[in-house]
Amino acid sequence: MQSLAILEETALSIWLRESGAAFFSSLTLHSLSMALVVGINFAIAFRLIGIVPTFDLKPFLKFYRLHWVAVIVIFLSGLALLLAYPAKALTNPVFYLKFSLLTIGLIISAWLQNQIQTHKIPGIAQHKFFWIAVASILIWIGTITAGRFLAYTNSILLASRFF
Amino acid sequence: MIEYLLIFSNATGIYGFMNTPWGWPIIESIHFFGLSLLIGTVGIFDLRLLGVGQGIQYSQMHKLVKVGVFGYSLNVMTGIMFLTTAPDQYIYNPAFQTKLFFMIIAGLNMIVFYLTTAHAVKTTPADSYATHPAKVIGAVSLLCWAMVIICGRLITYFRPPYHWCWFC
Numbered sequence: 001m002q003s004l005a006i007l008e009e010t011a012l013s014i015w016l017r018e019s020g021a022a023f024f025s026s027l028t029l030h031s032l033s034m035a036l037v038v039g040i041n042f043a044i045a046f047r048l049i050g051i052v053p054t055f056d057l058k059p060f061l062k063f064y065r066l067h068w069v070a071v072i073v074i075f076l077s078g079l080a081l082l083l084a085y086p087a088k089a090l091t092n093p094v095f096y097l098k099f100s101l102l103t104i105g106l107i108i109s110a111w112l113q114n115q116i117q118t119h120k121i122p123g124i125a126q127h128k129f130f131w132i133a134v135a136s137i138l139i140w141i142g143t144i145t146a147g148r149f150l151a152y153t154n155s156i157l158l159a160s161r162f163f
Numbered sequence: 164m165i166e167y168l169l170i171f172s173n174a175t176g177i178y179g180f181m182n183t184p185w186g187w188p189i190i191e192s193i194h195f196f197g198l199s200l201l202i203g204t205v206g207i208f209d210l211r212l213l214g215v216g217q218g219i220q221y222s223q224m225h226k227l228v229k230v231g232v233f234g235y236s237l238n239v240m241t242g243i244m245f246l247t248t249a250p251d252q253y254i255y256n257p258a259f260q261t262k263l264f265f266m267i268i269a270g271l272n273m274i275v276f277y278l279t280t281a282h283a284v285k286t287t288p289a290d291s292y293a294t295h296p297a298k299v300i301g302a303v304s305l306l307c308w309a310m311v312i313i314c315g316r317l318i319t320y321f322r323p324p325y326h327w328c329w330f331c
Contacts, residue, residue: 028316035195035312039203043227052227059218059289063207066215144199145192152188 004087004159016084026080033073034147038140040067041109048112048133057116064113071106087159094153098146105139108132165250172247181248194241198312200234203227206308212284212293212301221293222285258317265314269307276300 007013016022040063046052047060082089089095112132172178180186204227210216211224246253253259276284280297287293293301 024316028313031195031316032309032312035199035202036206038199039201039206042200042203042230043207046227046230052230053223055219055223059216062216063210066210140199141192141196144195145189148188148192148195152185 001087001091001159001162004090005163007083007086008158008160010083013083013086016080022080023084026077026084029073030077030081033070033077034144036070037067037074037109038144040064040070041105041136041140044112045133045136048129049137050130058119061113061116064109067109074102085157087156088154089150091156091159092150092154094146094149098143098150101139101143101146105136105143108136108139112136165254168247168250168254172244175247177244178248181244187248190241190244194238194245197234197237197241198315201231201238202308204229204231204234206305209301209305209308212297213305214292214298217292218289220289221287225281225285253318256318258314262311262314262318265307265310269304269311272300272303272307276304 008017016026043052043063044057044060047055047057112129115129169178172181181190207216208224208228208231211219211221216224276297280294280300284293284297292298
């Protein structure tokens with residue numbers, strides 16, 4: 001807790017917390033990039049499940065470039081939000097749940113990208129890909145839900161108030 | 164207006180549910196789920212109009228839009244739940260008003276798309292670029308939905324809005 005309090009007292013943390021523009025920009029960029037990443041993963045999952053028609057996934061790889069750029073923005077903006085209120089996130093189990101789900105979701109993304117690149121996904125989705133797509137949708141829903149619940153489940157806002 | 168919205172919220176049980184400990188975050192999660200569906204379908208189609216993902220048939224890609232409409236419906240329903248539960252936080256909030264403005268522009272933009280370029284876009288070969296008007300429509304749509312997200316964040320972050328709204 002003391003180390004979190006020290007982190008809170010750094011100039012960067014104070015600026016991120018107290019500058020309206022810095023905090024709001026981080027929050028907005030986090031939401032925009034999250035919507036883009038989740039959206040692209042939903043689109044691919046819907047294609048594999050068969051909700052949308054069987055378009056060729058190979059050209060869809062171009063959207064993956066955008067996807068990974070958005071992932072970098074998610075991590076950078078998430079880091080800024082974490083630095084602004086480190087105790088708020090790091091003392092909350094929901095934060096670790098969100099981070100774990102996000103990591104699993106991105107691993108599935110990378111795996112699916114590899115499968116598309118190596119032509120392992122046929123026109124009609126196989127049984128294996130169907131269930132991975134279902135898992136992907138559930139994991140992204142879990143990530144979104146954990147993200148929203150983060151704002152409502154923290155017990156500590158600032159560690160420095162304990163010292 | 165506020166009174167009628169609250170009467171509706173109470174009569175339908177929305178107010179009671181939203182004021183349970185987890186009511187608001189559950190509906191927020193569904194709202195963001197709907198938004199992601201919208202961005203993942205309509206947003207992706209807009210990007211396709213702008214030239215990303217060359218090689219994917221426009222007509223096939225357009226079928227994703229149906230999923231986006233479902234996401235949009237979720238957003239409208241959950242949005243009504245927020246609005247009717249705390250109408251004073253929304254009706255007079257310029258961020259909410261701006262969000263509605265961009266939603267209207269996005270709607271009008273969609274009507275223009277279906278009245279003008281939709282047929283031409285659907286018949287455009289996968290390896291060709293969409294027409295210039297279609298690209299403009301795609302760019303306007305993307306911009307509108309980005310602004311809807313930004314204004315959506317502003318609603319809660321700057322609540323109440325009196326200290327920052329320059330035109331109130």
